[in-house]
Amino acid sequence: MKKLTAILLVLAMTLVLFTGCGGDSGKKEEKDDGIIRVWVGEESAEFYQKVCDEYLAANSDFGYKIEVKGMDTGSVAGVITNDPTAAADIYTVAHDNIGKLASTQCAKPITDEALIAQVTADNPEAFKNVIYSSLNDKEYLYGVPYISQALFLYYNKALVTEEQAKSFEGLREAARAAGCKAITVTGDDGFNMSFAILARKVDDKSTTVKIYEGADKVLGGAKGTSNCQGDDTVAIYRWLQAFAADPNGFKWASSDGWDADLDKDNKGVLAVIGGSWHFKTASAALGESNLGITLIPTFTLTPASVEGLTGVAAGDTFRGGTFADCKCFMINANSASSKYAKEQELIKHLSSKEIQDRSFLECSNVPAYSGSVSYIEQCFAEGKITESQHKMAAAQLGMAEWGIPQPFITSTLNTYYYSKQAPSVLRAIVDKTAYPTTGTQIIEETETLEGVRKALYLVEYIWMHGLTPTEFPATLPAGA
Amino acid sequence: MSTKALIAPSINSGPSFGERLGKRFSNFGKRFADGSPGTKLSHLIFGAGNFYHKQYIKGFLFLLIQAAILAIMIFCPSINNTPYGWKALKNLTLKYTSMGGEFDPVTGQFTTGSDCKLMVLFGFVTIALIIVYFFVWNLSINSSYKADMDRKVGKKPATFKEDMAELLDSRFHILMLTPTCIAAAIFTILPTVFMIALAFTSYNSYDMNVLGTNLFEWNGFRNFVAVFTGEGSLGFEVHNRFLPVLGWTFVWAIFATLTCYFGGIILALLINKKGLNGKKIFRTLFILTIAVPQFISLLAVRNILGEYGPVNSMLMNAGWIQSPIGFLGLHPTDSEKLAKVMVIIINMWVGIPYTMLMTSGILMNIPADLYEAARVDGASTVKMFFKITLPYVIFVTTPYLISSFIGNINSFNSIFLLTGGGPTYTGYQAGGTDLLVTWLFKVTIDQGMYNTGAVIGIFTFIITATITLVTYRRSKAYNEEDTFQ
Numbered sequence: 001m002k003k004l005t006a007i008l009l010v011l012a013m014t015l016v017l018f019t020g021c022g023g024d025s026g027k028k029e030e031k032d033d034g035i036i037r038v039w040v041g042e043e044s045a046e047f048y049q050k051v052c053d054e055y056l057a058a059n060s061d062f063g064y065k066i067e068v069k070g071m072d073t074g075s076v077a078g079v080i081t082n083d084p085t086a087a088a089d090i091y092t093v094a095h096d097n098i099g100k101l102a103s104t105q106c107a108k109p110i111t112d113e114a115l116i117a118q119v120t121a122d123n124p125e126a127f128k129n130v131i132y133s134s135l136n137d138k139e140y141l142y143g144v145p146y147i148s149q150a151l152f153l154y155y156n157k158a159l160v161t162e163e164q165a166k167s168f169e170g171l172r173e174a175a176r177a178a179g180c181k182a183i184t185v186t187g188d189d190g191f192n193m194s195f196a197i198l199a200r201k202v203d204d205k206s207t208t209v210k211i212y213e214g215a216d217k218v219l220g221g222a223k224g225t226s227n228c229q230g231d232d233t234v235a236i237y238r239w240l241q242a243f244a245a246d247p248n249g250f251k252w253a254s255s256d257g258w259d260a261d262l263d264k265d266n267k268g269v270l271a272v273i274g275g276s277w278h279f280k281t282a283s284a285a286l287g288e289s290n291l292g293i294t295l296i297p298t299f300t301l302t303p304a305s306v307e308g309l310t311g312v313a314a315g316d317t318f319r320g321g322t323f324a325d326c327k328c329f330m331i332n333a334n335s336a337s338s339k340y341a342k343e344q345e346l347i348k349h350l351s352s353k354e355i356q357d358r359s360f361l362e363c364s365n366v367p368a369y370s371g372s373v374s375y376i377e378q379c380f381a382e383g384k385i386t387e388s389q390h391k392m393a394a395a396q397l398g399m400a401e402w403g404i405p406q407p408f409i410t411s412t413l414n415t416y417y418y419s420k421q422a423p424s425v426l427r428a429i430v431d432k433t434a435y436p437t438t439g440t441q442i443i444e445e446t447e448t449l450e451g452v453r454k455a456l457y458l459v460e461y462i463w464m465h466g467l468t469p470t471e472f473p474a475t476l477p478a479g480a
Numbered sequence: 481m482s483t484k485a486l487i488a489p490s491i492n493s494g495p496s497f498g499e500r501l502g503k504r505f506s507n508f509g510k511r512f513a514d515g516s517p518g519t520k521l522s523h524l525i526f527g528a529g530n531f532y533h534k535q536y537i538k539g540f541l542f543l544l545i546q547a548a549i550l551a552i553m554i555f556c557p558s559i560n561n562t563p564y565g566w567k568a569l570k571n572l573t574l575k576y577t578s579m580g581g582e583f584d585p586v587t588g589q590f591t592t593g594s595d596c597k598l599m600v601l602f603g604f605v606t607i608a609l610i611i612v613y614f615f616v617w618n619l620s621i622n623s624s625y626k627a628d629m630d631r632k633v634g635k636k637p638a639t640f641k642e643d644m645a646e647l648l649d650s651r652f653h654i655l656m657l658t659p660t661c662i663a664a665a666i667f668t669i670l671p672t673v674f675m676i677a678l679a680f681t682s683y684n685s686y687d688m689n690v691l692g693t694n695l696f697e698w699n700g701f702r703n704f705v706a707v708f709t710g711e712g713s714l715g716f717e718v719h720n721r722f723l724p725v726l727g728w729t730f731v732w733a734i735f736a737t738l739t740c741y742f743g744g745i746i747l748a749l750l751i752n753k754k755g756l757n758g759k760k761i762f763r764t765l766f767i768l769t770i771a772v773p774q775f776i777s778l779l780a781v782r783n784i785l786g787e788y789g790p791v792n793s794m795l796m797n798a799g800w801i802q803s804p805i806g807f808l809g810l811h812p813t814d815s816e817k818l819a820k821v822m823v824i825i826i827n828m829w830v831g832i833p834y835t836m837l838m839t840s841g842i843l844m845n846i847p848a849d850l851y852e853a854a855r856v857d858g859a860s861t862v863k864m865f866f867k868i869t870l871p872y873v874i875f876v877t878t879p880y881l882i883s884s885f886i887g888n889i890n891s892f893n894s895i896f897l898l899t900g901g902g903p904t905y906t907g908y909q910a911g912g913t914d915l916l917v918t919w920l921f922k923v924t925i926d927q928g929m930y931n932t933g934a935v936i937g938i939f940t941f942i943i944t945a946t947i948t949l950v951t952y953r954r955s956k957a958y959n960e961e962d963t964f965q
Contacts, residue, residue, distance in 0.1 A: 081685075105590050108583070108588055108590075109583055109585070111588075138583075140583070252811060254787035254788065254804070255782075255786050255787050255806075255810035255811070256783070256786040256787050256788045256789070260786075260787070260788045263788075266788050268787075268788070331588075333590060335588075337587045340587075340588030341588075419927060421906065421907055421908075424812075424904065424906045424907065425906055425907065427906070428812070428906040431812060431813050433812060433813060433906060434906070435906040468907070
């Protein structure tokens with residue numbers, strides 16, 4: 001009996017162990033189960049499920065069920081590159097992931113002519129320039145924009161006047177009165193860091209910053225020109241260093257989250273630079289009646305920040321910049337080929353102007369199509385949206401004029417900007433902490449003008465080469 | 481069987497490995513020379529000898545295994561365009577044949593390219609199959625030769641039923657251990673070999689994007705050399721951060737182990753103290769801390785020590801500090817030393833109750849006559865603790881102490897949930913409080929640098945295995961195993 005029990009136990013354990021090996025070995029077999037699965041942002045899942053249900057009711061011959069799931073769109077690209085077979089048929093990502101997803105064959109090109117025509121007709125040039133990628137020397141449309149996103153300012157109306165919110169200096173004045181910090185950002189990642197590195201001169205909206213300007217879109221093509229260490233950028237970071245050192249200046253988001261800083265009870269900061277997807281959290285932290293929304297403020301360079309620089313002068317005023325990106329629908333390369341035509345048909349509907357408008361009304365997603373501002377104004381005039389929603393849309397669309405969509409080339413270079421830690425170098429400049437470089441492993445201090453310029457050159461080099469330089473040029477050019 | 485016997489069964493007795501191997505070779509010649517025609521034929525056709533001795537089922541099973549393995553080797557069945565068999569051996573060179581990726585707008589599908597990961601994996605599986613082939617080959621010849629010998633002494637060769645009965649009787653251990661050994665080979669040895677092989681490749685998400693999806697190459701010892709020269713992003717990270725992370729990992733493991741160990745002993749002594757009322761209540765209270773999932777306790781502590789947490793709020797309200805203290809190194813500018821001290825202290829909260837529970841049991845088992853004899857000899861309480869209690873507890877818990885030390889080297893939760901490895905160092909994945917295991921997580925899962933992870937893993941294994949073995953072999957628990965029996 002004992003032996004029989006032992007044998008049965010061993011058999012059971014062996015079966016359990018090997019059960020895990022059965023079935024799903026390697027790449028999932030392509031199968032069409034009659035369902036098209038769609039991943040959208042968590043905040044819009046309910047809305048898009050409703051839209052899809054309506055579409056199915058109106059198109060009974062569509063032939064597929066549609067299941068919509070809300071996902072953290074920031075992590076979707078990572079999920080897909082790790083295991084494309086586990087992802088939905090149609091998914092949503094920010095456009096700067098297109099290069100990587102296309103080159104790793106995690107996305108299918110869009111080939112439906114009607115959809116391509118809709119994308120071409122509806123979208124601004126800036127977006128049209130960043131939704132194509134190359135595959136084996138052929139250029140294809142990969143992403144279909146349907147939400148635009150840019151950074152702007154949320155502030156505490158109870159403690160900051162509208163006039164004070166227009167400049168960093170005004171915010172500091174309010175912070176001194178309140179005994180707290182003036183401003184923070186929602187995170188220190190590459191997207192949020194754009195508020196400083198993409199700052200532009202107020203007079204003519206100029207900046208010396210260039211990222212892949214004139215680059216080819218073909219894999220392995222010319223990378224164009226990049227520049228991140230012009231005199232204006234160096235001066236902006238030196239100004240920001242001083243502002244961060246001020247007891248009532250800039251602070252990084254606390255470990256409890258930026259909303260804890262903004263919270264009206266904590267009074268950690270008076271304002272935060274964020275996006276439309278932070279609207280609900282910011283409202284919860286301050287209460288909608290206290291929530292002010294406007295463009296990212298301006299700041300004026302001090303004599304100390306321009307010392308030793310020739311391309312800028314004290315008194316030059318800049319406005320914080322932003323990556324003005326778009327969220328796109330993409331098709332999973334592992335989706336069954338029999339679904340391909342219907343997936344494109346569905347995307348055409350979901351990205352139409354009509355659905356983008358409804359998405360704005362119901363989920364506060366600012367549309368990506370050209371001229372959406374007139375629809376937003378009309379909605380406000382008709383009382384369809386609140387004042388906060390109106391201000392948020394206006395601020396975001398206003399900031400789009402002060403920003404650029406994140407450019408990307410080939411398969412990985414934009415990813416390198418993040419993964420090779422360019423954003424943490426930018427943070428190190430603000431914090432005046434050391435940063436390492438490869439090769440000669442020079443540890444530079446970011447206190448000096450030369451240190452700031454070298455750190456910015458490091459960021460530029462990462463953009464261009466995906467590596468940190470083995471050594472710095474004897475003389476760093478100031479940039480054109 | 482004692483632990484010592486399990487670990488080193490042949491240290492002092494039995495033939496050496498070389499002797500046993502030599503015996504196999506001499507047996508091989510003897511079997512061929514003395515064997516029946518069936519045994520001789522078994523060298524070519526598995527089970528031929530068994531058929532010769534009319535052991536049909538056994539012979540058929542041997543033949544089936546040979547046919548199956550040869551079929552795999554010759555016909556090379558494939559999964560995801562990657563073959564097994566001789567082609568898999570050829571593929572171990574990683575000379576990929578197709579990059580794939582041609583898109584057909586009509587079908588909406590890409591052409592499939594080579595997958596180097598599967599090429600390496602299937603290559604090793606094929607090598608394992610070849611080893612199995614020769615193992616079964618030897619078994620088949622042995623089986624036939626045994627039947628020959630039985631015939632020689634006038635015994636009838638065992639039937640399949642008799643073999644099965646023997647397997648349930650005198651060879652029961654083989655029946656029980658075989659599935660375990662197979663599972664260990666598939667789930668432990670194969671992944672380990674695969675992981676070691678990756679350390680010699682360019683398998684990381686950056687290089688693979690340059691070559692093409694799922695494609696990488698053999699790198700030789702370049703990854704290991706890069707660790708010493710600091711070349712490339714891989715070498716740069718490992719070269720500059722390996723020793724600091726390794727050093728902190730050991731400091732953490734030593735402190736986390738000893739604080740929890742001695743804290744647990746002290747707590748157990750206090751709770752077991754004669755005359756203490758409500759022992760069961762105290763014991764239950766401490767066990768409750770184990771009942772709460774560890775990650776919840778750690779996240780709660782993280783919030784308590786946060787910038788707007790109760791600790792910072794109280795200190796600021798009392799006017800003792802002007803701005804919040806970064807206890808857990810969550811910002812790059814926070815103090816690394818403070819974060820390290822804090823994680824060691826917080827870890828005591830989750831670690832001490834375990835040792836307390838175990839030590840309570842041990843304390844209750846210390847023979848009372850030892851204390852009685854000591855008391856008669858006039859020993860003080862302190863002396864009895866240091867001369868009886870502590871040596872006894874340490875002796876019994878040495879294996880636990882070592883496993884606890886190893887467990888703390890791989891203590892992912894405590895660090896990842898409390899500090900996330902911070903404070904971070906600009907330009908590096910490894911932060912100030914990162915242990916080897918959390919660093920490995922960042923390097924592989926966050927960065928996709930699997931070859932770097934494999935290199936770090938190999939170095940870590942060599943160091944920890946050496947220390948563990950040396951420590952254990954020198955401990956009293958190993959050398960004087962029977963002293964306290």
